[in-house]
Amino acid sequence: MPADPTPHGSSPAGDPAAGATRAPAPGPDADADAPARAWARGDAPARLAQTALADLPWQVGVPKPDPVVVVDGVTRTFGGLTAVSVDHLEIQRGGITGLIGPNGAGKTTLFNLLTGFDQPNTGTWSFDGRPLGKLAPHQVARLGVVRTFQLTKALSRLTVLQNMLLGAKDQSGESFFKALLPTTWRGQEKANTEKALDLLRRFKLDAKKDDFAGTLSGGQRKLLEMARALMSDPKVVMLDEPMAGVNPALTQSLLGHVKDLREEGMSVIFVEHDMDVVRDISDWVVVMAAGRVIAEGPPESISQNKDVVDAYLGAHHDAPLTSEEEDRVLAESRAAIIAERAPAGTPSERTGL
Numbered sequence: 639m640p641a642d643p644t645p646h647g648s649s650p651a652g653d654p655a656a657g658a659t660r661a662p663a664p665g666p667d668a669d670a671d672a673p674a675r676a677w678a679r680g681d682a683p684a685r686l687a688q689t690a691l692a693d694l695p696w697q698v699g700v701p702k703p704d705p706v707v708v709v710d711g712v713t714r715t716f717g718g719l720t721a722v723s724v725d726h727l728e729i730q731r732g733g734i735t736g737l738i739g740p741n742g743a744g745k746t747t748l749f750n751l752l753t754g755f756d757q758p759n760t761g762t763w764s765f766d767g768r769p770l771g772k773l774a775p776h777q778v779a780r781l782g783v784v785r786t787f788q789l790t791k792a793l794s795r796l797t798v799l800q801n802m803l804l805g806a807k808d809q810s811g812e813s814f815f816k817a818l819l820p821t822t823w824r825g826q827e828k829a830n831t832e833k834a835l836d837l838l839r840r841f842k843l844d845a846k847k848d849d850f851a852g853t854l855s856g857g858q859r860k861l862l863e864m865a866r867a868l869m870s871d872p873k874v875v876m877l878d879e880p881m882a883g884v885n886p887a888l889t890q891s892l893l894g895h896v897k898d899l900r901e902e903g904m905s906v907i908f909v910e911h912d913m914d915v916v917r918d919i920s921d922w923v924v925v926m927a928a929g930r931v932i933a934e935g936p937p938e939s940i941s942q943n944k945d946v947v948d949a950y951l952g953a954h955h956d957a958p959l960t961s962e963e964e965d966r967v968l969a970e971s972r973a974a975i976i977a978e979r980a981p982a983g984t985p986s987e988r989t990g991l
């Protein structure tokens with residue numbers, strides 16, 4: 639579903655035309671110690687993330703109080719096309735960050751780069767201060783950054799439980815030395831199976847554990863992907879369009895699961911086109927267009943941002959046509975039909991008109 643950039647919230651800046659670089663300065667009562675006090679009070683993670691982000695200016699590249707992922711100068715080109723060009727981006731620890739943007743903005747490519755599924759032309763990025771460049775996906779996952787895919791990658795010919803076990807951090811065959819000690823890996827396998835079954839219960843997939851993943855519905859596959867991602871005890875979970883193709887009944891359940899990840903202390907970055915979902919669960923929203931980050935801020939700031947509205951309108955292919963556009967399309971169609979009839983035969987012979 640294409641994102642709807644129409645304003646829904648109200649901007650503290652009071653300026654609906656505020657562009658990406660015209661973010662409000664921190665308010666007079668901006669309080670640098672607020673996040674630390676919130677931690678000390680033992681506030682719920684959702685509240686902590688919101689407190690940490692509350693007084694930040696809505697500025698592209700704005701430093702976060704406690705960044706878990708930091709991206710610097712990352713570019714990726716395909717031939718002449720610059721798919722990603724991100725100067726500086728920080729993701730706040732413990733928050734849910736929504737990554738939005740029109741089709742082709744570079745969101746999935748950025749996900750691919752950050753998780754080792756693709757390599758950039760330039761740039762560096764880090765997780766918890768540790769550079770992640772040049773690492774393979776399984777190494778990135780082992781460090782604590784996992785992802786799901788827009789089109790789910792559940793292996794159809796494996797059972798649900800087998801799919802889960804593939805997500806486990808310590809596979810029995812992973813280490814040659816462990817494989818030489820059957821008791822170690824049997825114990826590990828048992829622990830992994832128990833963990834998988836726990837997660838399947840939590841995601842209400844336990845009754846399907848012996849079914850082939852190929853028999854699951856689209857929504858159930860999304861749940862399976864999320865559950866499998868949790869098998870490796872990640873710190874950062876990156877979800878690529880987790881709600882796409884999911885029926886409304888499962889949407890609420892998926893949204894609940896995403897919020898639960900934050901409650902358990904994980905940082906979530908998710909790509910989503912449905913702005914209702916973005917508004918509902920994001921603590922912070924990053925907007926990309928044509929490979930660049932064009933805006934950042936809390937959800938209510940985004941639909942007010944002129945650059946964001948322009949980016950979406952520029953790419954909004956399914957907006958209703960204006961009457962001028964309708965006339966133009968009709969004229970082009972008529973011209974095409976006439977051209978088609980011209981070379982040979984009568985209209986009825988060629989087109990049935």
Ligand SMILES: Nc1ncnc2c1ncn2[C@@H]1O[C@H](COP(=O)(O)OP(=O)(O)OP(=O)(O)O)[C@@H](O)[C@H]1O
Pocket residue numbers: 716719720721739740741742743744745746747748
């Ligand atoms: N492997 C590739 N080869 C060539 N071009 C690519 C490749 N992968 C992505 N692109 C191009 O890079 C640009 C960014 O694509 P990307 O899939 O990252 O966008 P997106 O924001 O995730 O889009 P969507 O919301 O439609 O999934 C697009 O123009 C796309 O066609």
